[in-house]
Amino acid sequence: MPSHATSPRTSPPARRRRRTLTASCAVLAAALGLAACGTANGALRPQPGVTTASSPAGPTSSAPSAGPTGTPSSPGPSGSGPGTPMPPGAPATSAATATSPAPAAPKPTTPKPPATAPSTAKPPAHSPAPTAPPATRPPSATATPAPPPPPPPANDTATSVVRSTASGGRTVALTFDDGPGPATGQVLDLLAQYGAKATFCQIGQQAAANPALVKRIIAAGHRLCDHSVDHPQPFAALSHDRAGYEIAHAQEQIVRAGGPGTRVSWFRAPGGGFTADNQRIAAGLGLRPLGWSVDPRDWSRPGAASIVASVQSQLRPGGVVLLHDGGGDRSQTVAALKQLLPWLVAQGYRFDFPAG
Numbered sequence: 181m182p183s184h185a186t187s188p189r190t191s192p193p194a195r196r197r198r199r200t201l202t203a204s205c206a207v208l209a210a211a212l213g214l215a216a217c218g219t220a221n222g223a224l225r226p227q228p229g230v231t232t233a234s235s236p237a238g239p240t241s242s243a244p245s246a247g248p249t250g251t252p253s254s255p256g257p258s259g260s261g262p263g264t265p266m267p268p269g270a271p272a273t274s275a276a277t278a279t280s281p282a283p284a285a286p287k288p289t290t291p292k293p294p295a296t297a298p299s300t301a302k303p304p305a306h307s308p309a310p311t312a313p314p315a316t317r318p319p320s321a322t323a324t325p326a327p328p329p330p331p332p333p334a335n336d337t338a339t340s341v342v343r344s345t346a347s348g349g350r351t352v353a354l355t356f357d358d359g360p361g362p363a364t365g366q367v368l369d370l371l372a373q374y375g376a377k378a379t380f381c382q383i384g385q386q387a388a389a390n391p392a393l394v395k396r397i398i399a400a401g402h403r404l405c406d407h408s409v410d411h412p413q414p415f416a417a418l419s420h421d422r423a424g425y426e427i428a429h430a431q432e433q434i435v436r437a438g439g440p441g442t443r444v445s446w447f448r449a450p451g452g453g454f455t456a457d458n459q460r461i462a463a464g465l466g467l468r469p470l471g472w473s474v475d476p477r478d479w480s481r482p483g484a485a486s487i488v489a490s491v492q493s494q495l496r497p498g499g500v501v502l503l504h505d506g507g508g509d510r511s512q513t514v515a516a517l518k519q520l521l522p523w524l525v526a527q528g529y530r531f532d533f534p535a536g
Contacts, residue, residue: 338463341454341471342446342535343500350497351532352524354378355472357407357448358479360386360393361506366514368400374521376531381405381448381470384430386506391437398438403533405446406431406467411507415453423458428465446470446536468536472502478513479504487516492523500534 345351356367359382371378380397382404387394397404408426412418418426427447435442447462448470449455459469476482476490491501503513524531 336463339456339459339469341459341469343471343473344498344535345500345532346535347530347532348498350528350530352495352498352529353500353532353534354503355381355405355448355470355500355534356503356505357381358383358386358411358507359505360390360397361510363510363514364390364393364397364505367505367517368396368402370514370517370521371402372400374525374531376521376524377402377533378531379403379405379446379470379533380505381407381446382430382434383407383411383506384409384433387430387434387437391439394434394437394442395439398442403446404434404438404442404444405448405470406434406444406462407448408450409433411450413451413453415450415458416455417453418458420457420461423455424461427458427461427467431465431467446534468534470534470536471500473499474501476501476503476516478510478516479507481509481512484512484515484519487512488519488523491516491520497529 345353354371354376356364356378359380364380367378370376380402382394384406394404406427407430408415409430410426412422412426415423415426431444431447434444444467446469447458447465447467449458452471454469454471462469473496474491474494476487476494478487495501503517504510505513
């Protein structure tokens with residue numbers, strides 16, 4: 181009897197289950213064998229030109245971490261800790277690492293100083309100095325020198341023209357121009373008779389030619405005034421330099437004629453030709469510009485009576501009278517003075533000097 185005749189016959193369902201179980205066991209054995217072989221021999225290495233889809237990052241697909249020397253290392257068995265560093269050119273061990281580019285080595289960074297560390301950087305050129313300047317800064321040695329102050333205005337006390345007496349009230353100041361000359365001695369004699377004091381405005385050249393008369397005037401207690409070197413007219417038209425010469429040189433001539441201690445207190449411009457410029461020049465020399473308030477025009481020789489009448493009509497208390505003791509024939513002036521001196525005394529006038 182054939183052998184199959186003695187074997188127990190199985191039913192079709194049982195055979196199907198057996199075949200299914202056998203196939204499953206074969207698949208499982210093949211899978212386990214393939215996995216073991218791939219792990220040992222790198223059987224899962226992707227073939228050239230084949231792209232394997234990457235799976236979402238999980239515990240086993242973490243990016244390689246940099247080792248102590250900055251060389252990427254392969255993940256360990258669990259993918260969470262550092263593994264053995266891979267040699268250069270070693271193949272990747274998973275699809276995830278095959279498709280993920282290796283991260284670039286981190287750039288070295290310079291550690292920042294602590295927030296509390298003092299800064300050594302210099303402030304920029306436009307920054308203010310770290311310390312506040314002193315309240316009062318001393319002048320710099322290289323600073324540009326300040327410009328000279330402007331000259332005083334024409335109406336300043338030192339440069340203004342005097343037209344009144346020093347004391348005011350019922351006083352009069354007699355002034356004599358253009359000397360000293362032939363009439364000066366006679367004028368001095370008349371003034372002495374009445375105890376009158378006067379001011380003599382002298383031409384520099386005349387003072388230099390008559391030093392004895394200059395000394396006599398000073399000795400009698402009278403005052404001196406600068407009236408230019410040679411009486412140029414119109415004096416107001418002179419240049420600055422010429423006016424300066426006329427005033428300064430005349431002052432020197434008068435002082436030299438009068439001797440040591442001679443003082444010249446005023447300057448009278450010839451013809452009254454005052455300007456702001458020559459007034460400043462005079463003030464710079466210590467001379468006060470001197471004008472007048474009474475002018476009988478005795479220089480024109482109108483007659484003694486006319487001279488007397490003009491003075492009597494024009495004079496007011498504190499006035500300055502303009503007369504002449506030089507520059508020509510002054511006999512009319514001397515004659516008029518003989519009448520005016522007693523009249524002034526009778527009117528209660530006291531003799532004074534100009535202001536300044």
